[in-house]
Amino acid sequence: MMQRDNEATKDIVVIGAGVVGLSTAIRIQKKGGYRVTIIADTFPTDQKTIRYTSHWAGAHHVSGAFSDKRQRVSEMDKETFEIMWKDSEHGGPVQGCFLRHNHTEFRSDGADPTEWLDYMPEFRSVSNNELVPGATHGWTFTTFTLYPPVYLNWLLNRFLTDGGTIVRSQLQHISQAMQGGISGLPQKPDAIVACVGLGARFLGGIEDKEVYPVRGQTIALRAPWVKYGRTLSCADGSYFYMMPRVTGDVLVGGIRVANDWFPVPREQDRNYVLAGVLAICPELAPPEVHAERMPTIDDLRSLIVEEGCGLRPGRKGGIRLEAEWFEASPQTKIPVVYNYGHAGMGFQSSWGSASIALDLLEETLAGGKLDTNKGTN
Structure with a gap:
């Protein structure tokens, strides 16, 4: 030193x-x-x-x-x-x-992230035919996930x-x-x-x-076929995210509740998250399922390798x-x-x-x- x-x-x-x-x-x-x-x-x-x-x-x-x-x-x-x-x-x-990957930020909440994301590599807005259900706008770029x-x-x-x-x-x-x-x-x-x-x-x-918990609940899915990330921020305040990891897992979530101290995963939150991320990325389901029919959250349950809760330190x-x-x-x-x-x-x-x-x-x-x-x- x-x-x-x-x-x-x-x-x-x-x-x-x-x-x-x-x-x-x-x-x-x-x-x-x-x-x-x-x-x-x-x-x-x-x-x-x-x-x-x-x-x-x-x-x-x-x-x-x-x-x-x-x-x-x-x-x-x-x-x-x-x-x-x-x-x-x-x-x-x-x-x-670290895993470098393409990420797409979808929104319907009226926010334009260009001001704080335009320095990201390969940043661009996406066309209407690239939007996921529930999104009105989208931006894509290269970023990374860390484990x-x-x-x-x-x-x-x-x-x-x-x-x-x-x-x-x-x-x-x-x-x-x-x-x-x-x-x-x-x-x-x-x-x-x-x-x-x-x-x-x-x-x-x-x-x-002024400090308070913002509870999150995350689920790690074993889905090595998915190598990209997506988030969706909606006008009603709902929010879903998925991010691939170098381990071959994909972490998904969408829970952020202020002043909620509950320390373990809730079943209703699990179902809410799985439904939300499946809507923005049906490809999370096993390829053989996705090739034959529209997947359901039951198709994701067998992929779960870990669930957990974190209390983000809001202020x-x-x-x-x-x-x-x-x-x-x-x-x-x-x-x-x-x-x-x-x-x-x-x-x-x-x-x-x-x-x-x-x-x-x-x-x-x-x-x-x-x-x-x-x-x-």
Whole structure:
């Protein structure tokens, strides 16, 4: 790890080991001059759990920046895409993770994604005869899908290989990361970076009640004959997606319900998703079925290899990217940089939001004025 000349190495504690926490820790580490420790109660090496959303992500790169001006202004999604696009090259550093493929975004909700997707390779609008049922417009381009278990563990290994430290612990209050009472943490960290996702609602010292869960339910189908992705966003608010993975599975979904904490798959949600994705892609059914008749959702049930739920960390007002001084004790104040509330866009904006968090960290440690509006609404 590079060290900056004439500056003492500073100790930084990153709270959270999801895709945002790992990316932010690596970005700080790569800058040089920092010793970085990640503290979390769940890591990518653990079995899948409702407490760790990143494992349940799709995850493809299809920016939804229209719903969050900050992502367009700072180009977080674009920066992330450019980094991941390079990583997804044949022979890239993350083997068995990325699959480049054609993707088509269908809509009937009146939104035009050109402004936030026109940088995608081979971007173009589609003709009317290419539309799926329920769509009034469509745009197609090349993107990639990544396989979260491989990607997240690669990030963790990269962090550790470059000298990072991890501590497994469940914090009750953010001050516990500041006061040196947890084994493995620095006694006097120079700053805290909180990438706590949904945990921001409950962690003492933050307790951000603007944070709420957006429940998703995903289904992995064994359908290696499908090598393209599709999404459909409808005027009534319904939304369906399908994305192929390098594993030969196709991940499908369409559930995004705010303030729903239910931790396991529901049968009615499964049927809803299967019906929705079958309507936009009958080819998901086995080729021999599709060749003979119109498939039904029963034809997809035998293809199911996994189902799961994730609680996306939504936040009223969007991602919190700002810094403030926190009173760790009557005599000590420590800067805290916040980077959470990405909802379903954690992977898509991970490297871009990490760059903003690093800028905020450096400005704060340099004694400059905190730019609490940087990257915020």
